[in-house]
Amino acid sequence: MNWATFLMRQVRIITHTDPTLVANYLPFPIVGLQLTWPNARFFATKQGKSPGQIQKVKPNRDKQEVEIKQRMTVSALAQAMNKDFDHVFEALLNTSLDLDSLEPHTILEEKWIKEVVKRSGMKYKWAKLVETKERENKDIQPRPPPDPSVLVPRPPVVTIMGHVDHGKTTLLDSLRKSQVAAGEAGGITQHIGAFLVQLPSGEKITFLDTPGHAAFSAMRARGTLATDIVILVVAADDGVMKQTIESIQHAKKAQVPIIVSVNKCDKPQADPAGVKQQLLAHDVVCEDYGGDVQAIHVSALKGDNLLELAEATVTLAEVLELKGDPTGLVEGTIIESRTDKGKGPVTTAIVQRGTLKKGCILVAGKTWAKVRFLFNENNCTVKEAGPSTAVEIVGWKDLPSAGEEIIEVESEKRAREVVEWRCYQEEQDKQKEDLQVIESKQQEHHESYKKEREPLAHLSWRQRKSALYKANRKLMAMRPSEKVEPQDLCLPLIVKGDVDGSVEAILSILDNYDAHDQCQLEVVHFGIGDISENDLNLAQAFSGTIYGFNVGVNKSIQQMATKKGVILKMHKVIYKLIDDLKEELSSKLPPCMKENVIGEASVLTVFDVTVGKKKVPVAGCRVQKGQLDRKMKFRLVRGQNVVWEGCLTALKHYKDDVQVVKTGMECGLSVAQDIDFKPGDEIVCYEGIESPQSISWDPAF
Structure with missing residues (x-):
């Protein structure tokens, strides 16, 4: 084999390749090089052979410098060289590196980085390492425990907990002689109320009233973490309920002592003893059963035994010897x-x-x-x-x-x-989380990439590229307007609440929403305060709906919302807000088709009728149930199998064309298709009815 034949074989391998790579594949130095794109034709001679026939090209002594690092991705190396991914790929041809798994995010080792730079006719230099100085921790921590000598007695912090509508807020109303419950939307507490109550005896107690609704679990948890004593309110006529059990769990987790207040004892169906028995199942043992938990029978509405409940609270606080440090930083x-x-x-x-x-x-x-x-x-x-x-x-x-x-x-x-340190720390933590997500996605993509190319493993790189192109040629040839994307059902939301806890509760409920194939739910923005113009602009941009909880909206904002076509939904009770949201989600779903069976008939005999020059098979039937209506759809059922579905071409009673055949009547029917009717077949007449769908989401209220 002479040198020219060898040269042409090498050229065929790298056709359509960057000319600067050619020299790396040739077994001898190049004096002259000429390239006509896209059909590559090379003219080269050995150094010193026929120099007058070929124009000499002086080699460029000033090679491009590329800054490299010990570990670089393919895309980073290509960017540093001012080249594309294909250039790096082709530079690694005929090496021991597995090119099947080479992707833009693949990390290259040092030797392959140097090899790519060398084969590209460039020279490398190491990038300067930027020393990152570790930032000093500027955070602040609580003070060490105080000296016992500075401690002074302090009022107990008591949290009222229990199931919704068991009388927690009414109990506090009676203690502080106010009318909070009357002002609560829907008669349920939806915020944490905190206030100081001074008893007739002079003792002071700080009370926290937590919501009993299922949506406000996080608020109840906060209440126990900041409290000394928990008063568990249980209705004597209702007993232990779901939020009662949850409140017990919060108190035990925070290691806070419990006083049981059996409320609504004035009702005829009240059963205080039954309530205390139910509490035994949750390890709350009252004094009547040999335990150490005080149980006071009260009527919050009539004010019965409230003083006894307060005295029990003060007594427990004295046993706990509650003291605080009024000195130093807060x-x-x-x-x-x-x-x-x-x-x-x-x-x-x-x-x-x-x-x-x-x-x-x-x-x-x-x-x-x-x-x-x-x-x-x-x-x-x-x-x-x-x-x-x-x-x-x-x-x-x-x-x-x-x-x-x-x-x-x-x-x-x-x-x-x-504050700056905490923001910095949060940013660093977020970057670490994002990096983990990126690495996970890269690994997932890499596995998918390998799986996709397994059937093409026996092909060369160019053959694989051609096969993949052909497989996707139809999609690639389509115009963007011709590509049909599946329409994603989505409801963008903007949530505004009066306090942080309310917004937290709503978002917690929305986090439990799992759409599957139904309407997607996207929270575009959430915040605290009244509806603003910025909220309207966001809702208009995303074609979303604004849900307000216990917030206001002035007339100008309402008029602006009407003008922009933005829907405002204002609520004061959380379960009504969620019900409204479920209705809106359901309205986004397309209607489902339901079948309404109008009539059924059985095939008695089959005969042929000549229509023009063609024989048409006709099924002689008797209507067994309902009626057959020619306008409706029909189905031919043989045994358990559906043989045919469609519309009739003719429906006759004796020789007359009819529209409807009723129960007990005989008729003949034919269809456009060549159907082989058999005696014993069932004919079902039905109509399709559009029925609205309902979302399957259960917020577990």
Whole structure:
């Protein structure tokens, strides 16, 4: 084999290839090189052979420099070389590297990176390593336990828990002589209420009233984490229910003692003893059964035995010897947060340590506050709040989330440092999570890629590429307007609530939504506060619906929503909001077709009728049930199998064409298709009826 024949074989391998790669496949130096695209024709000679016949090309001494790293992806290397993926792929041809699994995200080893650069006629240099300085931790932590000498007695923090509509809020109304229950939407508590009650004997108790509805599980959990004693309200006529059991579990998890308040004992069907027996199944043993849990029979509506319940609470608090540290920096827990028109971001918090005053610098989550005002449960300003005091805090830069821990810092500068560090830490954690997701997707894609190419493993790279192109040629040739995409049913939502806990509860319910093949649910935006113009713009952009919970909407916003075609749905009770949402989801579903059987007939005999020059088979039938209507659809059933479905071409009673044949009458019918009727076949006449679908989602209320 002479050198020219060998050269042409090498050229065939790399036809349509970057000319700069050609020299790496030739067994001798090149003096002259000429390329005509796309049909590559090379003219080369050995150095010193017939130099006058070919134009000499001086080699370029200034080679392009490529910055490389020890581990680079194919796409990163191609970008550094200012080339594409195919260039890197072709540069690795005729090497021991498995090219079947080579993809843009594949990480190359150092030797292959150098080989690609070398074969591309370039030279490499190592990229400078940027030293990343580890950032100093600027976070703040709660103080160590206090010195017992500074501790002073403090009021107990008592959480009222139990099932919905068992009388929790009515019980608190009677204790503080107010009418909160009358103002609650639907008669159920949908927020955590925190306030201080002073008994006639002089003792003070801070009460937390948690919602009993199933949607507010997270609120009840927060209530137990910030409390000393749990009063479990159980209706004497209803007994232990689902949220009663959940409240017991929250109290046990937080290791908080329980006092059982058996409410509604004034009702004729009340059974307090039965309630205490039911509690035994959940490891709540009352004193009547030899346990240490106090059980007080009360009537919140009539005010019976409320003083006894308060005394039982004070007695248990004395046994617990509750004390607090009123000195030093403040620590507390946010019970609820909301946005007020006049006050801005507002939080309801329980002070657990220190004395909160106006001007204190507080940090909670990723925001901070310089306290401007403090309000008590009666919306009156207070100068300070000590341990176990429930207070509203005004002065936050942004709205913190309910459940966040409050810690006081020395200065605004220190508060900003803490917030910046926490935001940085959250960003780093998010990057790690995103990296894990990316790696998982890459692995999934790689496995899918290998599986797709297994049937083509025996082909060369170019043959595989051609086969894949042919397989997808029809789709690739189609115009975008011709491609039919399956229509995805989707309901974009914007959720606005009055407080953080309410929005949290709604989003928690929506997280349990599993659409499968039904309508998708997408929360475009959620927030706290009244409906704004920005909400309308978002809803218009996404063709979504705005659901408001206990929030307001002024007339100008309503008019703007009507003009933009945005639907506003305002609710004050959470289960009504969810019911409305289920109806809207169901309305998005296409109607399903249902069959309504009109009549049934049996084939008695089969005969032929001559129509023109053609013989048409006719089935002689008797109607057994209902009637046969020529306008409707028909089905021929033989045994358990459906032989034919469609419409009739003729329906006759004796020799007359008829529209309807009723029960007991005989008739003859024929169809357009060549159907082999047999005696004993069943003829079913039916009509298709569109029926609205209902979403199968169960929020488990």
